[in-house]
Amino acid sequence: MQVIFKSMTLVNFKSHRDITVNFGEQTDITGDNAEGKSTVCEIPSYVFYGTDALGSKLDPTPITYEADETKVSLLLEIDGKELMLGRSLKKNKTTYYVNDVPSKAGEFNEVVEKLFDKDLFLSLYNPNYFPSMHWEKQRSMLLQYVPSPVNKDVLKHMPDEQSKCLSALLKKHSLEDIKKIHAENKTSMDKKYIAAQSRTKTLREQLDQIAPTVALDSLKVEEGQLLKQIKEIEKITDSAWDTNQKINTLNTRIRSMLSEREQMKEDFQRLKDEEIQGSCRVCKQPLKDESLESAEMEKQDRIKKFKENYNAQVIQRKELEEELSKLEYIDVSEQIEKVRELERQRDPLLQEIRNHGQYEQLNNQVNQAQADENETLQSLNESIFILDSVKAFKAKEAELQGEKVQALFETLSVRLFEEQKNGDLKNTFEIELDKKPYRKLSTAEGIRAGLELRDVLSQQSDLITPVFVDNAESITSFKQPVGQLIVSRVVAGQKLKIEGVDAE
The missing domain is CATH 1.10.287 (Helix Hairpins)
Structure with a gap:
């Protein structure tokens, strides 16, 4: 889209009582200091936004004279179609005009917003506006027209x-x-x-x-040899234990039978001495001869059985004594001590073997x-x-x-990132000319840098607007920017002069 300023009128605007400006492809505004050159260039931004060319609030009220009303209008041509915008200020009340028709603020602002973004217009119109923004806003505005490389690239x-x-x-x-x-x-x-x-x-x-100091195989061989010796000795001690246990058992039984023999002798003597009662133990009646004889026979029978039992026990005891006489007690204390010694030798080997397991x-x-x-x-x-x-x-x-961004510029360089101490990249934005940051450029260098930058924005946004160069006397020459050019230059001793020139 191309925006062209056709004409502009100022009535009671600051120091200007009544001025009409007819713009050409290049419009030169000359005059001595304090003649109101910069004021003329503030009109477009005031018409659109009520601000000066840097976006700050602007009070257009005259100071050196009295006036009831301040009124400005700007005739635009947008892609060949004319549009008249204006605003007036009377008793602190603003009236808006679209094609000379009074409009509400919202309606007026909607018309302007449809034309272009505020920051974009001011950046294109005033080369000093873009560098005045916060660096993050500058960066965002430029990069919106330069998409990031896709992941694949x-x-x-x-x-x-x-x-x-x-x-x-x-x-x-x-x-x-x-x-x-x-x-x-x-x-x-x-x-x-x-x-x-x-x-x-x-x-x-x-x-x-x-960590083991002896190989496991060696330990197992040595332990196995000791275990074999222990088992061989234990065979002997186990056998001896059986014999000795049998001897102990026989001795115990014989002693018990001898004790029983003495008791039987006493019991036999009492049986022999037992008298047959002449009367019944129950009814106390005297016994008859037959009964006495029967009682005597019963006693003799008991004596006989007692003798038989006694003799049988004697025979059994003698058999045990004979069996005992054939056995000999075996002393295995030496073998037991030998086993203990072998076990003492075997224990550290077993511990080493267990250590191998723990080690594993x-x-x-x-x-x-x-x-x-x-x-x-x-x-x-x-x-x-x-x-x-x-x-x-x-x-x-x-x-x-x-590289994409840098390819847009001819003389400027733009720094988008800065490397931190940890190697990470941090967003930044710095415009440089000959390795000097914009803030350190001279007036002439700043004008050249600003014009190149606004031309890049114009090309990338596909929006062409007029551009205003203030203090042009500070620079001898600069590249012709894209769009109408409005140049303000100080000429000592000269009254305000505005001249629009079209290319022949």
């Missing part, structure tokens, strides 16, 4: 390993999410890796403390701890690599975007 310019890694990850997550995921994992794995290293070290120290078990724990440590380190290194790849991606993206 950035990956093509990265090392193969990093490119392949990010290419797979970017199918599932955004770059920022990838960074968050692996930054969190890196923090977690850092702590986990330290703990894993500590555990592996502790287990290795424990392993070293119980602990060694397995060490191997598992080392595997966990390696796995943690692998995860940590993977996240570090991915984070480095993300950083490299952003650096390459910034580089490619910077």
Whole structure:
């Protein structure tokens, strides 16, 4: 879209009582200081926004004279179609005009907003406006016309390993999410890796403390030989134990039978001395001869049976005594002591064999701890690599975007990023001319830089507007900008002169 200023009228605007300006392809505004040259150039921004050319609120009220009303109007041509906009101020009340028709503020602002963005227009109209904005706003405005490189293009310019890694990850997550995921994992794995290293070290120290000094096979052979000797001796002691136990049992039985014999002798004597009662033990009636004889026979029968039992016990005891006489007590104390000595020799061997088992078990724990440590380190290194790849991606993206932006300019350079101490890139925005930042440029250099910058914005936004160059006396020459040119120049001793010139 092309915007052309056709004409402009000022009535009681600051120092100007009544002026009409007819614009040409180039309009020269000359005159001495304080003649109101810059005021004339503030009219377009005042008509559109009620501000000066830098976007600050503007009070148009005359100071050197009295006036009831201030009124300005601007005739535009937009892509060949004319539009008249104006505003008046009377008793602090603003009236808006669209094509000379009084309009409400909202209606007027809607017309202006449909034409162009405020910051964009002021940046194109006044080369000093863009650098006056906050750097983030400057950066945002310029980059909205220069899209970031697509991921595919950035990956093509990265090392193969990093490119392949990010290419797979970017199918599932955004770059920022990838960074968050692996930054969190890196923090977690850092702590986990330290703990894993500590555990592996502790287990290795424990392993070293119980490291066997003799081979397991040798220990088993030596222990087996001792065990064989012990078992051979135990065969002897076990056999002796059986014999000795039998002797003890026989002695116990014989002593018991001898004791029973003495008791039987006493019982026999009492039986012999037993008198037959002449009367019945129950009814106390005297017994008859037959009964007495029967009682005597019963006593003799008991004596006979007693003798038989006694003789049978004597025979049994003699048999046991004969069996005992054939046995000999075996002394195995020497063998038992020998077994104890062999066991004392065998115990440390068994402990060493058990140590081998503990060593093997602990060694397995060490191997598992080392595997966990390696796995943690692998995860940590993977996240570090991915984070480095993300950083490299952003650096390459910034580089490619910077190249895109830089390609728009002929003499200016634009810095979009600055590298921090940790290697990360931080957004910034700095316009430079011959490596000097804009804020340090001379007036002439600032005009040239501002014109080149606004031309880039004009080309990228596809919006052509008039441009106003103030203090043009400070510069000998500059490249013709895109769009109408309005030049304000100080001429000592000259009254205000406005002259529009069209190309022949």
